[in-house]
Amino acid sequence: MTVPRVTIGMPVFNDIEFIEESIESLLNQSYENFKLILSDDGSTDGSSDICLKYAEIDDRIEYIRQPKNLGISRNMEFLARESDTEYFMWAGDDDIWHKEFLExxxxxxxxxxxxxxxxxxxxxxxxxxxxxxxxSKPAYSNASSFVRLKEFIRDADDGFGYGLLRTEVAQKVSFPVWWWPNRKTPYNNIYPTLCFYLAQGNYKEYSEESLFYKRVKTEGRVNHKLIGEGNAFYETIAYVLRRFNLTVFSFREIRRAKNIGLAFRIFPLLIYNWFLLSSLQQINLAAKSFVKNRVLKN
Incomplete structure (x- = not known):
């Protein structure tokens, strides 16, 4: 049997409607030299039965059910640690891949x-x-780590978090847990990790056609929620704190991936784009909402 060169790690949690199609699109890859690890974080909707079915019919699949719920971030870290191949990628349990994506x-x-x-x-x-x-983000590719990070911070998109990584890099990353009151909110917590990648090495993109299809769910189907929804004041406090966390943790990951010099060079862009600008926009929205509600009440 050929030794796999790619490990695909799929964190699974209550996605019965989409998971079968996601698994099928991975098994149908033209590049077949991979193994797929399904890490079930305590699904209760029947997703586990689908995982077990595929594990029985394809020996490239390993199914693991976690003894307790890890949360999406810790589950992703677990999957990266399980990889013993040259390359690694995370796969969402609701996304779809073109058959030539891996190739x-x-x-x-x-x-x-x-x-x-x-x-x-x-x-x-x-x-x-x-x-x-x-x-498409070809601007993220540059020989200079400073330029790569600058382009990402100015026009951030987290899609390439589902790209193919060198395993030695994937196993170095950790996803931050935001400070209270955002500790259970994973929104944007992949951004510091993406900064780590771009500080550590280059990004390459196949731009001729789309090979990945990222599903955007309606709000009611998302497995994690924002803190403070429905309360403009509390939501704004949580948002501003989360953006501050994002800036601090991204600085830390850039320093860890490269050096303190690069982290300080890029820090003004982090502060402006990811904290000040976005926080002021959120505060403005909250203020408008407050004024509108006061007018309606009067």
Whole structure:
């Protein structure tokens, strides 16, 4: 049997409507030299039965049910640690991959030894697979780590978090847990990790066509919620604190990936784009909402 070169780690939690299609699109890859680890974080909707069914019919699949709920971030870290192959990628249990996704990404990493992550142009889609928009970020690719980070911070998109990584890099990352009151909110906590990648090495993108389809769910189907929804004041406090966390943790990951000099060079951009600008926008929205509600009450 051929030794796998790619590990695909899929964190699973209550996605029975989409998980079968997601698994099928991975098993149908033209590049077949991979193994797929399904880490079930305590599903109760029947997703586990689907995982077990596929594990029985395809020996490339390993199914693991966690003894207690880890949460999405710790589950993703667990999957990366389980990898013993040259390359690794995370796979959402509701997303879809073109059959040539792995083939093209493996080729990009083989041809570009300075790259730590390979990805493709991709489409966001609805639950019914209707195309919403196409996203491509070739500007993230540059010989300079400062330029890569600058482009990412100014025009951030987290899609390439689902790209193909060199396993040695994927196993170095950790996803932050935001401070109270955001400790159970994973929104944006992949951004410091993406900063780590871009500080550590180059990004390469297959831009000829979309090879990845990221599903955007309706609010009621999302497994994690924002803190303070419905209370404009509390939501704003939580948001501003989360953006401050994002800035601090991103600085830390850049320093860890490269050096303190690069972290300080990029810090003004982090503060302006990811904390000040976004926080002021949120405060403005909250103020308008407050005024509108006061007018309606009067």
């Amino acid at each position: 093209k990404c493996v080729s990009l990493l083989e041809l570009n030894k300075d790259a730590v992550v390979a990805f493709s142009k991709y489409d966001t889609i609805t639950e019914a697979k209707k195309k919403l928009r196409t996203i």
